[in-house]
Amino acid sequence: MSKALPTRSENYSEWYNELVKRADLAENSPVRGCMVIKPYGYSIWEKMQRALDDMFKETGHTNAYFPLFIPKSYLSKEASHVEGFAKECAVVTHYRLKNDPNGKGVIVDPEAKLEEELIVRPTSETVIWSTYKNWIQSYRDLPLLINQWANVVRWEMRTRLFLRTAEFLWQEGHTAHATAQEAIAETKQMLEVYAQFAEEWMAVPVVKGVKTANERFAGAEDTYCIEAMMQDGKALQAGTSHFLGQNFANAFDVKFQDKEGKLDYVWGTSWGVSTRLMGALIMAHSDDAGLVLPPKLAPIQVVIVPIYRNDEQLTQISEKVAEITKDLKKLGISVKYDSSDNAKPGFKFAEYELKGVPVRLAMGGRDLENGTVEVARRDTKTKETVSVEGIAVYVQNLLNDIQESIYKKALTFREENTHKVDSFEEFNHILDTKGGFILAHWDGTSETEEKIKEETKATIRCIPLNQEAEEGVCIYSGKPSKGRVVFARAY
The missing domain is CATH 3.30.110.30 (C-terminal domain of ProRS)
Structure with missing residues (x-):
């Protein structure tokens, strides 16, 4: 059995770092400051993406994709924006390599210098607003409601998996409107979307607020945010939504003709959440035994482990489990049956506990005779023996209860520490x-x-x-x- 995790009380930072790696969520990459998101971690991110993407589309937004590279001159068009990101930018200066004449691999070809350097996007306002100039001419083109799922690069010196990496995944919404009132309403609406996602999917209670001028997004008139409390009492910014005013429209000359035929600059917003939400999910709920995942975001919601003496008994248990699995899947519940013979049941229990699987079912020979199954919930670590009759609906209700219970626990913690x-x-x-x-x-x-x-x-x-x-x-x-x-x- 793998070595126990460091405890939160002993070293919260080490506990977090070890948990991310041992639960197979992510690991450091050969590129300093960047991470490899492993399949189990990416499965959680995919569930986050799917839920958020549905919420964006329900509010009228559509997805598009914009270039990874931004001409340096674009960043200089909005003064406060470039000042806010200048120290974090990765810059492309050449477009070609060549063999080293000394036989030491490859070198940058000095003859292949770019006329204008390209910035690897730290955020996409500039390249998107340069595009919007071509898309917007009339009030009939508004509102323009676009979202992008992408990666961005912000050159960080001190990195930590999910929380702060040089490259990370995110979504960024960029919208254009005919009036300030519409843009402000959009900014607030997206804040509500983020808050709903955090609380109903991640089971993380958040405080909705507006940032001070010092903490405002570079180039915004106002920045709205959701703030979550982690188990060590520190805050984590879980999402931001920015009212950009006409700043980027001015910088990139994005005008529209209103109903009276007058030309005016459009009003803008931008908003985003990133893989930092993975860090929030881990730190808000998990314990010294491993991850505690809210069922709505768990890649595996139910794991079933057989306990058997011989192959004949395993066959009988597997037949019964097949029925249970079928009923669970009919209710939309993701389930894994682990009948592998490479580890004993106790080891499997510990591994699925580490990975935060919300519900574990165990079935042995006596359960088979009695028509029962042992049900263990990850959040409270409590167990009970339940009849297999109606087990699917029982588990469905249990998952709902776990989702609600995890949220209430986090809310109580925040209230007690405010x-x-x-x-x-x-x-x-x-x-x-x-x-x-x-x-x-x-x-x-x-x-x-x-x-x-x-x-x-x-x-x-x-x-x-x-x-x-x-x-x-x-x-x-x-x-x-x-x-x-x-x-x-x-x-």
Whole structure:
């Protein structure tokens, strides 16, 4: 049996890194800072993609694909955008290699220098808005609602599987509208889509809010976000939606003729989530024994393991399991029957526990005689013996219960680790002893925000939406405050 995982209490970071590798989700690649997403991990990402893609299409969006390479001059057209991404860009300068005349492999051909360098996309606003100039002429072309599933590159120095890698997978929505009101409505709508996905599929409760000017996306007028709490009390930004105003339309001269025949710049949005959601899924629910996956995103929802003395008994169990499997699949439940002889049942139990399979069924000779099966749920590790009659519906209800139970557990954890504070002394004490989300008054200035960040490493995660107005005084400056914001240390 494989060596036990490090525990979360001993070393949360090591626990996470080991779990990602041991559960066969991902591994480091030969390219520094990049990862290989293994089949089991990619199966979870595919389920995320499928659910999100359906939600995007239900809200009127269609998929397209844009180039990986962006001319350098495009990035310089929107000043704040290039400033925000300049330090993370990978640059292509040549288009050809040649054999080294010294016989040492290949070298870059100095004669093959590009006239204009190409940037490997860190995000696609510039290349997409240059395209939209050709697609949009009239109000009849609006709204334009496009999504792209792609990879992006942001040159990171300190990387961590799923959470921060030089290359990662994501989706990016880019929309154009006739009015500011429509664009803002789109921005908020997509935030709601992300929040619904996080809570109903990932079973991760989130706080919806708007970013401060310091934390806003480069080139946006406003950035809306969902923030999730991990089990170590740190925050993780789980999705963002940006109101771009007319910034990119101005930069790329994207105009439309309105119903009165007047020309005006269109209004834009962009929004995205990435494979960082995999990190959130792992850290929000998993335990010291391995992954705990919400059933809606589990590649295998039910695993069935036979316990047998001889081949004859295995044949009888397999016949019964075939009936159970058929009934489960009719209900849309993904199931695996592991009758392999390369490991004992106890080892298999531990491996499927490590991989976070929500429900495990075990059937032995006595179960076969009694018409029963042992049912174990991954989230609580509880077991019970149940009749095989109606087992499919029983398991279906159990999966629904597990999905809800995992969400409630995460919500309770967040509530227990969210603290209101009214002084900087209390702020520091909570941050250092308990962590979590801290609701505190802030005077609204970038200067105070930066000073708090420098002194505590805590950032304003968001200004919560729909919170009750509560005037007070800033915990740091003592100046008037219009309301509390969410502070936390974050990934």
